[in-house]
Amino acid sequence: MTLTVNGVIQTVTVPPMKRLLDVLREDLHLTGTKEGCGEGECGACSVMLDGELVNSCLVPVKQADGSRIETIESPGLELIQQAFAEAGAAQCGICTPGMVLAAKALLARISNPAREQIREGLAGNICRCTGYQKIFDAVEMVSRAKP
Amino acid sequence: MSLRVVGSPVLRKEVHAKVTGQAEYVDDLRLPDMWHGITVRSTIARGRILSIAFQDGVKWDEFTVVTAADIPGKNIVSLIVEDQPYLATDEVNHLHEPILLLAHPNKSLLEKARSLVKIDYAPLPAIFDIDSSLSGDHVIWGTDNVFKRYLMEKGDVEAAWSSAAHIIEGEYSTGAQEQLYIETNGMLATANLQDGVTVRGSMQCPYYVHKSLMGLFGLPSDKIRVIQQETGGAFGGKEEYPSMIAGHAALLAWKSGHPVKLIYDREEDMAATTKRHPSRTRHRTALAADGSLLAMDIEFVIDGGAYATLSAVVLSRGTIHAPGPYRCPNVRVRSTAVATNSPPHGAFRGFGAPQSIFALERQMDKVARALHLAPEVFRERNFLHTGDTTATGQTVSQSLDLAGLQKHALTHAGYFEKKAKFKVENGRTKVRKGIGFATFFHGAGFTGSGERYLQSVITLRSNSDGRVEILCSMTEMGQGTNTVLSQVAAETLRIPYEWVSILRPDTSLVPNSGPTVASRTSMIIGKLVENAATDIREKLTLPINYTPAEFVKACAARGTMEVSARYHEPGAIFWDDQKYRGDAYGAYSWAIYVAEVSVDTLTGEIAVDRFTALQEVGRVLHPVLAAGQIEGGVLQGIGFALYEKVLFRQGAMINNQMTNYIVPTSMDVPPIDVLFEEIPYEHGALGAKGIGELPMDGPAPAILNAVEDALGISFNHVPLLPEDVLLAERRVA
Numbered sequence: 001m002t003l004t005v006n007g008v009i010q011t012v013t014v015p016p017m018k019r020l021l022d023v024l025r026e027d028l029h030l031t032g033t034k035e036g037c038g039e040g041e042c043g044a045c046s047v048m049l050d051g052e053l054v055n056s057c058l059v060p061v062k063q064a065d066g067s068r069i070e071t072i073e074s075p076g077l078e079l080i081q082q083a084f085a086e087a088g089a090a091q092c093g094i095c096t097p098g099m100v101l102a103a104k105a106l107l108a109r110i111s112n113p114a115r116e117q118i119r120e121g122l123a124g125n126i127c128r129c130t131g132y133q134k135i136f137d138a139v140e141m142v143s144r145a146k147p
Numbered sequence: 148m149s150l151r152v153v154g155s156p157v158l159r160k161e162v163h164a165k166v167t168g169q170a171e172y173v174d175d176l177r178l179p180d181m182w183h184g185i186t187v188r189s190t191i192a193r194g195r196i197l198s199i200a201f202q203d204g205v206k207w208d209e210f211t212v213v214t215a216a217d218i219p220g221k222n223i224v225s226l227i228v229e230d231q232p233y234l235a236t237d238e239v240n241h242l243h244e245p246i247l248l249l250a251h252p253n254k255s256l257l258e259k260a261r262s263l264v265k266i267d268y269a270p271l272p273a274i275f276d277i278d279s280s281l282s283g284d285h286v287i288w289g290t291d292n293v294f295k296r297y298l299m300e301k302g303d304v305e306a307a308w309s310s311a312a313h314i315i316e317g318e319y320s321t322g323a324q325e326q327l328y329i330e331t332n333g334m335l336a337t338a339n340l341q342d343g344v345t346v347r348g349s350m351q352c353p354y355y356v357h358k359s360l361m362g363l364f365g366l367p368s369d370k371i372r373v374i375q376q377e378t379g380g381a382f383g384g385k386e387e388y389p390s391m392i393a394g395h396a397a398l399l400a401w402k403s404g405h406p407v408k409l410i411y412d413r414e415e416d417m418a419a420t421t422k423r424h425p426s427r428t429r430h431r432t433a434l435a436a437d438g439s440l441l442a443m444d445i446e447f448v449i450d451g452g453a454y455a456t457l458s459a460v461v462l463s464r465g466t467i468h469a470p471g472p473y474r475c476p477n478v479r480v481r482s483t484a485v486a487t488n489s490p491p492h493g494a495f496r497g498f499g500a501p502q503s504i505f506a507l508e509r510q511m512d513k514v515a516r517a518l519h520l521a522p523e524v525f526r527e528r529n530f531l532h533t534g535d536t537t538a539t540g541q542t543v544s545q546s547l548d549l550a551g552l553q554k555h556a557l558t559h560a561g562y563f564e565k566k567a568k569f570k571v572e573n574g575r576t577k578v579r580k581g582i583g584f585a586t587f588f589h590g591a592g593f594t595g596s597g598e599r600y601l602q603s604v605i606t607l608r609s610n611s612d613g614r615v616e617i618l619c620s621m622t623e624m625g626q627g628t629n630t631v632l633s634q635v636a637a638e639t640l641r642i643p644y645e646w647v648s649i650l651r652p653d654t655s656l657v658p659n660s661g662p663t664v665a666s667r668t669s670m671i672i673g674k675l676v677e678n679a680a681t682d683i684r685e686k687l688t689l690p691i692n693y694t695p696a697e698f699v700k701a702c703a704a705r706g707t708m709e710v711s712a713r714y715h716e717p718g719a720i721f722w723d724d725q726k727y728r729g730d731a732y733g734a735y736s737w738a739i740y741v742a743e744v745s746v747d748t749l750t751g752e753i754a755v756d757r758f759t760a761l762q763e764v765g766r767v768l769h770p771v772l773a774a775g776q777i778e779g780g781v782l783q784g785i786g787f788a789l790y791e792k793v794l795f796r797q798g799a800m801i802n803n804q805m806t807n808y809i810v811p812t813s814m815d816v817p818p819i820d821v822l823f824e825e826i827p828y829e830h831g832a833l834g835a836k837g838i839g840e841l842p843m844d845g846p847a848p849a850i851l852n853a854v855e856d857a858l859g860i861s862f863n864h865v866p867l868l869p870e871d872v873l874l875a876e877r878r879v880a
Binding site: 127 | 172377
């Protein structure tokens with residue numbers, strides 16, 4: 001199977017039902033994508049698949065064959081990452097990669113989201129540390145900084 | 148000159164690694180020839196193990212199998228009481244108790260192998276709740292199922308009843324709560340006779356793990372090395388149980404000759420590891436005619452599960468916090484931690500205090516209502532003031548104006564206007580609104596003589612290039628240890644924050660600074676960092692009002708220097724462990740939390756619409772991190788109050804998935820206004836007191852007080868779910 005991961009074409013020989021999450025972490029050594037629950041509830045394993053935010057623990061790699069995958073290791077996330085750092089949006093950091101990608105997906109849909117839209121946009125990603133306020137702040141920082 | 152490092156929002160030390168996904172958590176590590184481990188657990192709550200069979204279906208000769216017989220040293224998880232085995236031998240005392248361990252190079256074979264281990268048992272009677280445990284019908288622990296009892300007394304409660312104008316009684320209970328750190332527990336171990344044992348993993352307390360592994364392997368201190376990896380949340384849930392997992396991974400590594408990684412999946416983590424202790428509290432409160440407190444008689448019971456673990460100390464904190472920030476001449480708290488056949492309950496942010504404070508603050512609203520006093524008026528009449536004594540007889544020495552704090556919080560929250568407005572509007576809509584609050588304190592650091600026994604040490608190393616390193620065992624788990632301790636060192640040394648770094652906790656490199664628990668890191672360990680930094684300044688030849696450049700020059704002349712600081716009790720702290728009298732904590736943080744709620748009377752759903760969290764925590768070292776602690780703690784408290792219900796069967800959690808254990812999402816969090824009052828505490832780092840646990844204490848009672856304001860129905864149990872509301876509405880109707 002062939003995937004374009006963060007702009008690099010990768011060929012993997014793995015069982016077709018292997019989770020995309022495990023292919024990224026174990027076969028491609030991209031360990032920035034995290035497993036939180038293994039059942040699509042927490043969003044820690046969020047990645048972009050052909051521009052859509054998905055839970056990579058729910059995607060058999062076969063389904064991603066021929067797709068473009070974007071993970072936290074991808075270039076182009078610096079503005080969001082910097083905002084997360086400055087706003088105090090990352091505490092323990094384990095939900096952060098997924099949250100950064102969820103923020104990216106949200107901002108791609110709505111470039112200047114209202115607070116309520118941010119809440120909705122991040123509702124699939126659980127953070128147990130921050131109480132979300134600083135994550136909302138980070139997303140607002142990005143949307144303000146955008147030209 | 149002074150570089151303003153403390154009080155400014157410097158970037159968190161490890162933030163770049165975290166936002167880019169480069170931070171290394173234990174499951175991100177791999178070693179050559181690494182195997183994977185899995186734990187075979189009890190499938191009954193209590194009984195004798197009759198036989199263990201390995202059924203056909205996998206090539207068993209490829210697996211490493213560890214049983215208790217393989218343990219080189221003591222089969223005991225070392226903590227307070229030596230009762231919990233690493234691996235059960237003859238009997239099991241709770242569901243999911245570890246019995247044996249498997250390792251194999253191929254992770255995907257482990258689950259199947261685990262299912263092929265057949266264990267036969269002779270079941271014994273088991274008990275699953277506080278009442279069954281107290282009844283003593285079946286004794287499952289010690290002689291009476293009691294891990295610990297305390298009697299905390301001030302004055303004479305019995306003598307007060309006869310002179311009371313009012314006596315108000317109430318009973319309150321709280322459920323278990325799962326910490327639900329998003330990174331599940333895990334360890335990676337290497338072990339052999341020559342090098343000893345090295346364990347890397349997710350943990351709060353490297354030296355707890357270290358001590359327990361010394362006993363497990365019968366090895367000396369220098370043959371055990373424990374390294375904390377980046378830790379993806381803990382909240383108390385990685386205080387004691389990591390010692391168990393580290394031991395298991397190390398035993399598998401020891402026997403297999405390979406590095407072994409042992410990572411729990413979410414279901415196993417939720418089912419098998421610790422939760423917040425369920426509790427029951429009974430209050431009997433005596434009042435004079437003018438509404439002043441005459442006596443508080445409190446019975447507090449927590450369910451500790453099958454082994455003693457930390458229950459005695461959780462009970463201790465819950466006991467001391469039970470009478471709260473009120474002046475009362477006669478107080479009696481009788482508390483008990485009992486055994487049941489549940490997996491042991493353990494540390495969770497607040498550590499007993501959220502349970503007893505929930506009861507207290509519901510009771511205070513009940514008392515006020517019975518006396519026809521507004522809750523703020525009743526509280527103001529009874530608040531502790533500077534110079535008063537707490538229930539343990541500790542004199543409040545700090546400047547304290549709780550009435551002022553209360554007024555500030557209520558005014559900020561628009562409490563009076565909203566209360567009046569809701570009262571008018573509630574009759575007209577299906578969604579009723581309410582507002583309520585709670586006032587409370589949280590003691591920072593270990594209870595009583597705990598800090599004296601810990602004798603924590605930190606080391607500061609100044610290098611010839613002027614760079615400074617902090618060596619301590621305090622762990623970063625998201626709360627900001629790395630950043631705050633570096634700020635304290637930088638500010639005290641008057642050098643840029645960027646010049647200070649902190650070593651990853653590794654027991655072969657850092658001294659034992661005690662565990663990262665009990666809101667002690669900033670206040671207690673931060674103070675040691677400050678003291679060591681002051682010591683370095685004095686040892687270097689520095690001009691008065693030196694510049695960072697002059698600091699570098701002095702360091703270059705001196706070469707590398709290490710200075711250590713050890714904890715000494717500040718001033719005349721006195722604590723009597725037998726009578727439970729004296730200075731329970733070096734300092735308390737104080738808070739008033741206000742919750743505004745909407746209750747949908749058709750669905751029973753409760754939403755928190757707005758939250759005001761005002762607290763006096765000493766000096767705030769980092770405004771963004773401090774606010775982050777409060778906001779995160781408040782949301783966990785909202786979860787404790789309204790969402791997070793642990794369902795038990797045979798003593799163990801059965802909704803052990805994120806699908807059916809519901810924690811608050813971004814849609815559930817209200818705007819949270821965080822307000823700090825700063826009264827510097829002279830014995831805390833640059834004036835800081837404890838902050839981490841405080842925000843867990845207040846939300847649950849504030850929210851239920853608000854729900855009562857909205858509905859006129861009194862609820863005395865958390866979590867309070869929509870079905871509870873609907874049933875109660877039906878009863879009232």
